[in-house]
Each structure stands twice: as structure tokens, then as C-alpha cells.
Amino acid sequence: QVQLVQSGAEVKKPGASVKVSCKTSGYTLTSNYIHWVRQAPGQGLEWVGIINPSGDSTTNSQKFQGRVTVTRDTSTNTVYMELSSLRSEDTAVYYCGSDHFDYWGQGTLVAVSS
Amino acid sequence: QAVVTQEPSLTVSPGGTVTLTCGSSTGEVTSGHYTHWFQQKPGQAPRALIYDTTNKHFWTPARFSGSLLGGKAALTLSGAQPEDEAEYYCLLYYSVVRVFGGGTKLTVL
Numbered sequence: 001q002v003q004l005v006q007s008g009a010e011v012k013k014p015g016a017s018v019k020v021s022c023k024t025s026g027y028t029l030t031s032n033y034i035h036w037v038r039q040a041p042g043q044g045l046e047w048v049g050i051i052n053p054s055g056d057s058t059t060n061s062q063k064f065q066g067r068v069t070v071t072r073d074t075s076t077n078t079v080y081m082e083l084s085s086l087r088s089e090d091t092a093v094y095y096c097g098s099d100h101f102d103y104w105g106q107g108t109l110v111a112v113s114s
Numbered sequence: 115q116a117v118v119t120q121e122p123s124l125t126v127s128p129g130g131t132v133t134l135t136c137g138s139s140t141g142e143v144t145s146g147h148y149t150h151w152f153q154q155k156p157g158q159a160p161r162a163l164i165y166d167t168t169n170k171h172f173w174t175p176a177r178f179s180g181s182l183l184g185g186k187a188a189l190t191l192s193g194a195q196p197e198d199e200a201e202y203y204c205l206l207y208y209s210v211v212r213v214f215g216g217g218t219k220l221t222v223l
Contacts, residue, residue, distance in 0.1 A: 045203050
């Protein structure tokens, strides 16, 4: 069956970067998209970005103004989302999700605090 | 970036019917927005209910249906159950960018 397993919680200082991983099983990355979504405490869902099946194209929400980089490693079936220049408002649970969002990772809490 | 709007809150009686809507700041929502609908309960990850405007996942209860209605996307719940009390989010596709709505808190009371 399909599983998306994310890396553990992170605590970062403002200005730092964080890299969250999403390891897939039963899900062919070369045939499917992977989305990233985040949810700040008590807030709604926010679409972050996506990587295409070829791995050669990513699209991110304009809100992040180039701070987000989505990459993947097909040898380990893992997708990565790196967010740089962290600020307190980036504190959120970050989720990876499959093409039609039918499968989700368990979420990774990224806390940004000085 | 487009803004996607949803009702902040709605209430439905058990067994009743309610329609949640999803509008776009860019104009009419069409099938080309490939609307997705999600349900989220407190402390849980979101769960997909509807994709591509009308299509259900195999786990989606039959009482949920998706459509286009009056220039918006719509999620209709017919025969509400207590377990349907949750936050509901829509997601619209704008070419390659996707945008979530702010969510609708649905109370079954």
C-alpha cells in the first residue's frame, strides 16, 4: 500500500533553513506529483509547492518568494522541501501529499523561535 | 495570487442538507479549476473527499457530492451525521499553482 513517511519535528532559529523529507513507498515518484502543504497553529491549510513526475519542474506559491525548494531522490523514493530564511510565521505542520491528495504524510512540525 | 473564499461557518441539523461553496477572486469557478474538497477533524491530517470537482475517493461517504453551482464550486452534504462535524477546505487549481480556501467550520447541531 501507499505510504508517505515524513521526517521528525524541527526547531529552528529565525534566519535558518529547514529541510523536511517525505519518503514514499508503493508510490512511483516518476509517474506522480508530490505536493507540500502547511498548516500554522489554529490556522487553515496553505499550499506550498509541487514537484512533477519528471523531477525537472517545481512550482511554489508566490507567497514564499523563492524561499522554498522542492527536490527529490528517486534512488531512495524521497522528496524534500527546504524552506530558507525562516521567520516565526513559518511555524507550522508541513505535510507532503500525493497527486490527488489521496495519501498524506503524517506531518512534520517546524517551530521557528529565537 | 488568487484568493479562494469559503463560508467561515455553517450549521446543519442531523439528517439535514447543507451546501458549502468555494469561490474565486478571478471570477467563475469552472471544471478547469479541478476543485478538491477536504475534511479535517481536530488533531488529524486532512482527508480528501472530492477531486476534479465531482469525483469521489472510494472512502468518501455517498452523502457527500461535489458540483459547480452559481459560478462557484460546491460541496453538498445530504443527510448530515454527527461525525461530519469538521473543518472543510476547498482547493482550486490555477494552471500550475494551487490555492486553498480559508475553510468552513461545519457544525452538526
